[in-house]
Amino acid sequence: xxxxxxxxxxxxxxxxxxxxxxxxxxxxxxxxxxxxxxxxxxxxxxxxxxxxxxxxxxxxxxxxxxxxxxxxxxxxxxxxxxxxxxxxxxxxxxxxxxxxxxxxxxxxxxxxxxxxxxxxxxxxxxxxxxxxxxxxxxxxxxxxxxxxxxxxxxxxxxxxxxxxxxxxxxxxxxxxxxxxxxxxxxxxxxxxxxxxx
Amino acid sequence: xxxxxxxxxxxxxxxxxxxxxxxxxxxxxxxxxxxxxxxxxxxxxxxxxxxxxxxxxxxxxxxxxxxxxxxxxxxxxxxxxxxxxxxxxxxxxxxxxxxxxxxxxxxxxxxxxxxxxxxxxxxxxxxxxxxxxxxxxxxxxxxxxxxxxxxxxxxxxxxxxxxxxxxxxxxxxxxxxxxxxxxxxxxxxxxxxxxxx
DNA sequence: CATAAAACATACTAATTAGTATCTTATGAA
DNA sequence: TTCATAAGATACTAATTAGTATGTTTTATG
Numbered sequence: 001x002x003x004x005x006x007x008x009x010x011x012x013x014x015x016x017x018x019x020x021x022x023x024x025x026x027x028x029x030x031x032x033x034x035x036x037x038x039x040x041x042x043x044x045x046x047x048x049x050x051x052x053x054x055x056x057x058x059x060x061x062x063x064x065x066x067x068x069x070x071x072x073x074x075x076x077x078x079x080x081x082x083x084x085x086x087x088x089x090x091x092x093x094x095x096x097x098x099x100x101x102x103x104x105x106x107x108x109x110x111x112x113x114x115x116x117x118x119x120x121x122x123x124x125x126x127x128x129x130x131x132x133x134x135x136x137x138x139x140x141x142x143x144x145x146x147x148x149x150x151x152x153x154x155x156x157x158x159x160x161x162x163x164x165x166x167x168x169x170x171x172x173x174x175x176x177x178x179x180x181x182x183x184x185x186x187x188x189x190x191x192x193x194x195x196x197x
Numbered sequence: 198x199x200x201x202x203x204x205x206x207x208x209x210x211x212x213x214x215x216x217x218x219x220x221x222x223x224x225x226x227x228x229x230x231x232x233x234x235x236x237x238x239x240x241x242x243x244x245x246x247x248x249x250x251x252x253x254x255x256x257x258x259x260x261x262x263x264x265x266x267x268x269x270x271x272x273x274x275x276x277x278x279x280x281x282x283x284x285x286x287x288x289x290x291x292x293x294x295x296x297x298x299x300x301x302x303x304x305x306x307x308x309x310x311x312x313x314x315x316x317x318x319x320x321x322x323x324x325x326x327x328x329x330x331x332x333x334x335x336x337x338x339x340x341x342x343x344x345x346x347x348x349x350x351x352x353x354x355x356x357x358x359x360x361x362x363x364x365x366x367x368x369x370x371x372x373x374x375x376x377x378x379x380x381x382x383x384x385x386x387x388x389x390x391x392x393x394x
Numbered sequence: 395c396a397t398a399a400a401a402c403a404t405a406c407t408a409a410t411t412a413g414t415a416t417c418t419t420a421t422g423a424a
Numbered sequence: 425t426t427c428a429t430a431a432g433a434t435a436c437t438a439a440t441t442a443g444t445a446t447g448t449t450t451t452a453t454g
Contacts, residue, residue, distance in 0.1 A: 003420090004431060023309060026222055028411065040413085041433045050412065101312045107367055111308035112220060114370035115298045125371040153383070159368070159376060160383040164357070167364025170304055171356070173311035174322040179356060186350070186357040193390055200451090201401060225441065237443085238403045247442065 008046045009060075011038060015053060016061045020105045023112055024054060051117060058123050062106060066127050074134045080142035081191045084135060088165060088187060092180040100177035104169040111170075132158040139194075152194050205243045206257075208235060212250060213258045217302045220309055221251060248314060255320050259303060263324050271331045277339035278388045281332060285362060285384060289377040297374035301366040308367070329355040336391075349391050 014036050018027045029050055033043055047053035069091065077083030091104075102108065106124060113120040132155070139154035148154075168183040211233050215224045226247055230240055244250035266288065274280030288301075299305065303321060310317040329352070336351035345351075365380040 007431085021312075023222070023313075025220070026313075029413085030411075039433050040435095041417095042431070044413070045431060103308065103312075107364075108308055110371055111300065111305055111367055115218075116220075116223075121371055128368070128371060156379050156383045159365075159379050160361070160387070163364030163368045163376075163380060164361045165364065166367045167304075167360030167362065168356075170308055170363045170367070171325070171360045174307055174318055174325060179360075182353050182356050183360060186353045190357070190387060204401085226443085227441075236403050237405095238447095239401070241443070242401060 004046075007038060007042060010036060011043060011046060011053065012057045012061050015057050016105070019054075019057070020108070021099075021102055024109065025112065025116075051119075054113075054117075055119050055123065058109065058120060058127075062109075063123075063127055066106060066131065070131045071134045074138045077138055079147055080135075080138040081148065081195055083138065084161065085184075085188055085191055088161075089184055091165065092168070092177075092184065100172040100180070103173045104166065107166040107169050110166075128162060132162050135161060146196055148194055149196055157194065201243075204235060204239060207233060208240060208243060208250065209254045209258050212254050213302070216251075216254070217305070218296075218299055221306065222309065222313075248316075251314075252316050252320065255306065255317060255324075259306075260320070260324055263303060263328065267328045268331045271335045274335055276344055277332075277335040278345065278392055280335065281358065282381075282385055282388050285358075286381055288362065289365070289374075289381065297369040297377070300370045301363065304363040304366050307363075325359060329359050332358060343393055345391055346393055354391065 011032065015027065015032050018031055018035065022031075029040065029043060032038075033040055043053070047056065070087070073087050073090075074080070074083055091098075098104070106127060109120065110124050110128070114124065115121070135158035136154040139148055139152065139157055142148035143150060143152060143154065164183075164187070168179065171179050171183075208229065212224065212229050215228055215232065219228075226237065226240060229235075230237055240250070244253065267284070270284050270287075271277070271280055288295075295301070303324060306317065307321050307325075311321065312318070332355035333351040336345055336349065336354055339345035340347060340349060340351065361380075361384070365376065368376050368380075
């Protein structure tokens with residue numbers, strides 16, 4: 001990894017952190033370069049425009065992050081219902097970096113940018129769809145193994161679940177992380193009701 | 198209603214429409230006054246700042262709108278489960294004004310402004326809580342009447358439902374209104390499972 | 395009608411924005 | 425070492441922003 005690509009990645013990483021806390025449009029290029037040892041010349045050497053940087057950020061920082069936390073844990077899951085619950089629990093308790101106040105990076109980005117920038121919408125849509133499909137095939141798998149009820153519609157449930165997650169992250173912005181626990185309780189009930197008796 | 202308070206309300210109404218489509222921070226005062234027959238003098242006569250206008254907009258335009266569509270239909274409901282489903286169906290099929298592309302005005306506002314402006318967060322929190330409480334007492338009522346299962350936790354379910362709605366509106370921003378129908382199908386299953394056998 | 399205050403209009407300001415023009419310095423291959 | 429290019433630095437620009445200063449017009453009330 002040479003120095004140049006490192007500054008590039010640093011810009012993307014730092015931008016992600018700022019965008020996560022302040023929103024994409026509210027984060028100016030001046031903000032970004034001010035919080036790190038980079039000048040405007042460097043920024044515009046690596047990216048033609050703010051939006052090009054933003055898209056690279058979504059693709060190169062957010063996508064791998066989502067893949068590791070949202071896809072990987074599902075593919076090898078023995079019991080999809082438990083795996084999904086534990087994933088949600090993990091997502092909603094990881095206060096290391098993510099903050100209830102700022103919600104989910106991807107969902108916030110969707111809320112702000114989906115109708116503003118078509119490329120952003122496409123890429124974020126791809127990522128959400130990936131998550132849904134991972135859940136869906138995990139549930140389908142559980143159905144074949146006799147863990148999940150036959151009448152369950154995996155794709156439908158996956159949409160219900162991913163949307164529910166997006167929603168609770170939004171709700172958490174208003175009421176704080178206490179709502180996470182209440183949500184998780186009801187989620188568990190919902191998921192268990194999908195399980196074969 | 199005298200002329201002055203009418204211009205005030207016009208500013209609030211027009212602002213709401215612009216904010217709904219473009220977001221709060223992306224909507225400039227110049228945008229607002231340009232799309233209607235009002236000048237900057239009038240704007241700043243009625244409001245000390247953009248944020249004061251924004252808060253008035255949330256309180257005086259959004260709050261009554263939410264009350265009429267989210268609270269009223271629940272208080273007199275005979276069967277809460279059917280009432281809730283039909284409310285959701287109504288919310289997700291009303292293409293008169295609301296557009297899947299732009300999501301739910303209140304939820305989008307929360308996503309963008311909850312962590313930026315404390316007053317906005319408070320007021321929007323109040324409105325969401327009102328909705329949750331209306332659902333909760335409606336469910337509690339149904340439980341007493343033997344419509345809703347005894348083991349159901351009304352407040353917990355209310356949070357689950359309102360968050361789910363917020364989530365599907367966000368998802369709709371990415372994939373369009375088709376996801377609404379899929380969501381509604383799973384919602385119906387979820388709600389029916391709360392009903393006494 | 396007179397007049398004071400309310401309601402609005404116009405022209406500005408200072409700060410911030412994305413982006414550019416032009417420079418300097420670092421790096422790697424011959 | 426040389427030198428071309430990659431990488432980065434600096435100083436600008438034009439547009440947009442929220443907000444202000446200072447005007448003019450409308451409206452209600454005596």
